[in-house]
Amino acid sequence: MDxxxxxxxxxxxxxxxxxxxxxxxxxxxxxxGRAVAKTIRETAIIGTTDNADIVLSDRTVSRLHAELDPRxxxxxxxDLQSRNxxxxxxxxxxxxxxxxxxxxxxxxxxxxxxxxxxxxEVELWPNNEFAGLVGVSTEMRELFARLQRIAxxxxxxxxxxxxxxxxxLVAKAIHDVSERAAxxxxxxxCAALPENLLEAELFGHARxxxxxxxxxxxxxxxxxxxxxxxxDEIGELPLAMQPxxxxxxxxxxLRRLGESHYRPVDVRFISATHRDLRTMxxxxxxxxxxxxxxxxxxxxxxxxxxxxxxxxxLLERFMxxxxxxxxxxxxxxxxxxxxxxxxxxxxxxxxxxxSAFGAREALAFEQxxxxxxxxxxxxxxxxxxxxxxxxxxxxxxxxxxAQEAAEREYLSCLLERHQRNVTAAAAAAxxxxxxLHRLIAKYRI
Numbered sequence: 001m002d003x004x005x006x007x008x009x010x011x012x013x014x015x016x017x018x019x020x021x022x023x024x025x026x027x028x029x030x031x032x033g034r035a036v037a038k039t040i041r042e043t044a045i046i047g048t049t050d051n052a053d054i055v056l057s058d059r060t061v062s063r064l065h066a067e068l069d070p071r072x073x074x075x076x077x078x079d080l081q082s083r084n085x086x087x088x089x090x091x092x093x094x095x096x097x098x099x100x101x102x103x104x105x106x107x108x109x110x111x112x113x114x115x116x117x118x119x120x121e122v123e124l125w126p127n128n129e130f131a132g133l134v135g136v137s138t139e140m141r142e143l144f145a146r147l148q149r150i151a152x153x154x155x156x157x158x159x160x161x162x163x164x165x166x167x168x169l170v171a172k173a174i175h176d177v178s179e180r181a182a183x184x185x186x187x188x189x190c191a192a193l194p195e196n197l198l199e200a201e202l203f204g205h206a207r208x209x210x211x212x213x214x215x216x217x218x219x220x221x222x223x224x225x226x227x228x229x230x231x232d233e234i235g236e237l238p239l240a241m242q243p244x245x246x247x248x249x250x251x252x253x254l255r256r257l258g259e260s261h262y263r264p265v266d267v268r269f270i271s272a273t274h275r276d277l278r279t280m281x282x283x284x285x286x287x288x289x290x291x292x293x294x295x296x297x298x299x300x301x302x303x304x305x306x307x308x309x310x311x312x313x314l315l316e317r318f319m320x321x322x323x324x325x326x327x328x329x330x331x332x333x334x335x336x337x338x339x340x341x342x343x344x345x346x347x348x349x350x351x352x353x354x355s356a357f358g359a360r361e362a363l364a365f366e367q368x369x370x371x372x373x374x375x376x377x378x379x380x381x382x383x384x385x386x387x388x389x390x391x392x393x394x395x396x397x398x399x400x401x402a403q404e405a406a407e408r409e410y411l412s413c414l415l416e417r418h419q420r421n422v423t424a425a426a427a428a429a430x431x432x433x434x435x436l437h438r439l440i441a442k443y444r445i
Contacts, residue, residue, distance in 0.1 A: 031057035060107030131173035137307035151177035161301030164345030167272035183227025191233035209258025235275035
């Protein structure tokens with residue numbers, strides 16, 4: 001990594017500092033009476049579909065029954081809304097940590113979990129930055145090491161994480177470190193477009209293909225030829241569109257609306273979602289074949305509350321852009337103990353509000369105890385660094401900051417209330433949908 005924070009694509013896979021972790025081993029008896037054992041080193045899906053990481057021959061087990069996730073404190077199991085449920089030592093669980101020697105019951109199959117006595121090495125990225133991403137926690141450095149390996153592969157990637165964790169930034173980092181870095185990175189938000197426009201946005205259209213199509217136009221996938229296309233909020237893709245995207249993924253060709261011939265495309269697909277696609281598969285809200293085509297290389301971004309060590313460097317990054325000074329140690333401790341359900345986006349919004357109104361008022365806003373009031377500004381001592389107060393700003397600068405912070409917060413809450421349905425959010429706010437799209441782009445929400 002150079003001083004600009006970029007990563008050489010020639011980096012060898014043997015980088016990093018090893019970290020030790022005990023690997024859980026799963027054993028069970030298959031339908032033929034044979035004992036089967038599997039060591040779980042990465043997140044794995046267990047079910048009856050041939051695409052599952054662990055395939056069970058048991059008709060009482062769902063196709064995608066449960067997810068196994070090895071973490072620092074052991075192996076966790078999460079039921080994927082299976083037909084018959086998941087049981088840990090005869091107790092039905094939704095999500096639980098599995099102690100050594102415990103027995104999982106899926107359908108009629110019993111699986112025993114034991115942990116290796118000798119821990120295995122887990123690779124960590126040697127630096128605290130990766131292609132514009134920042135993180136000092138072991139969770140993020142492990143993620144960076146995985147992203148480096150993923151970037152060298154041409155396979156399709158699915159980025160999963162809660163709202164506000166930075167899924168688009170991770171997708172862009174993968175693109176920037178890959179062999180396709182010189183090519184385009186095209187973003188399409190599957191949740192922001194109505195179904196009748198989404199197909200044309202993805203695949204393009206011929207002239208006069210529909211009313212208003214005055215000229216031919218390439219879609220997002222075709223525009224990304226030679227590079228990567230990022231399908232954000234892929235879980236919002238309508239069912240009718242899913243087989244059409246699946247065909248593109250399988251054939252690497254597409255057909256514009258209004259045309260009869262197929263065009264070859266050379267793109268890498270990177271998708272992202274905050275929804276649980278595996279559960280959606282079980283409820284028939286998402287196609288199973290499309291899920292496994294998208295999740296060839298899955299990436300999970302840990303929520304901010306699980307890596308509080310990253311709060312300080314993230315604050316430093318955001319405040320450097322906002323020309324603010326350092327946070328006091330007392331406030332930093334308070335911030336590290338917050339749950340941050342909005343993740344990194346919420347932290348960034350906090351910094352922007354604190355820059356305009358003061359850290360204490362911004363924190364009170366986060367806690368729902370008060371709202372920043374530009375008519376009653378905070379004292380200089382409550383500023384992020386104490387060096388700059390709102391009185392150091394001109395009135396027009398203060399008014400602009402206050403308005404932008406308020407608009408950004410309003411839009412974030414509005415979109416969250418309406419599950420990022422822009423049409424519904426625009427109707428509720430009483431504004432034109434196109435205008436709302438411009439605001440969303442302006443504030444990068």
